């Protein structure tokens with residue numbers, strides 16, 4: 406009997422301990438964890454540096470109100486801004502809060518320049534921006550919005566596009582009162598689908614032409630996951646607003662919205678806030694995570710090892726052309742797209758002590774920690790190969 410509501414379809418397994426890439430059950434069964442809390446534990450479980458950071462800060466100060474200066478937050482915001490396009494940061498606690506804050510920043514900017522009707526957000530149909538009331542309508546997915554009406558107005562949708570440089574119909578979808586385009590640079594829940602560089606460049610161009618804002622949701626693909634600090638860096642464009650979360654806390658709940666100077670001008674005192682967002686404990690951990698994941702050496706290693714992983718996964722695709730349809734993604738945001746439903750495949754991987762998680766479109770999502778070892782990748786490949794053999 407569980408007193409937890411039934412809103413999750415949980416596997417019948419629990420863990421008592423984690424170390425690096427591995428999770429352990431109470432009876433010490435060891436699992437290679439390539440879920441990592443869905444791209445959250447960017448440095449694996451119980452990372453010594455993070456343990457030290459949380460331990461030291463926990464003895465000093467956990468939480469103070471944002472009514473006061475928080476030096477740990479100043480420090481983390483400065484690091485983020487010095488490494489990225491951003492000029493300002495607002496800290497939150499989760500991804501959905503960060504995407505909502507992104508929407509608020511965009512709308513408030515147009516309000517502040519005397520265009521309050523410019524408030525519509527154009528998103529990709531069946532994308533994912535979180536589970537709050539506004540975020541589910543931003544995603545435009547029937548599965549997520551069903552039963553949660555009335556519909557929140559203010560969102561329009563285009564279809565995902567990965568073949569043409571332009572999103573079909575996008576010009577018609579940008580209306581007089583469109584404020585921003587908001588997309589995930591790499592769609593995570595939607596099936597690990599990358600928006601190609603040329604399409605991202607096109608989005609930036611059209612936003613400039615129409616004088617609207619570009620919001621890139623990097624909650625899942627950001628913070629080193631793609632092999633760059635941000636996935637959009639590869640296409641050499643600069644967004645206006647970027648919500649982040651997942652990987653930045655290394656397992657501690659942290660979200661943030663990053664913005665450039667222009668749009669930040671609308672966020673005057675009292676316009677937004679969060680009780681927990683940016684507290685000293687969270688910020689101490691965030692500082693520790695970013696010091697590691699933003700280093701060139703670390704990111705180059707992610708690029709190098711993930712390239713190896715993709716190469717080997719593509720070999721498996723060639724070996725099992727009836728099972729694996731496509732290997733998707735970048736860095737350690739990996740999708741194995743199957744020809745049929747992925748449920749059984751994921752179960753069999755788990756039987757063989759490899760944890761993965763589903764995404765849309767028959768995709769098995771593989772999310773190693775960013776500091777995964779080559780021998781752990783090899784073990785995962787061995788297990789994937791074994792399961793393919795069994796299902797062939």
Ligand SMILES: *Cc1c(COP(=O)(O)O)cnc(C)c1O
Nearest residue numbers: 499500501533534535593624625
């Ligand atoms: C996970 C995710 C969110 C929501 O994050 P939560 O912390 O679950 O609220 C938003 N956007 C993207 C792209 C995500 O992957």
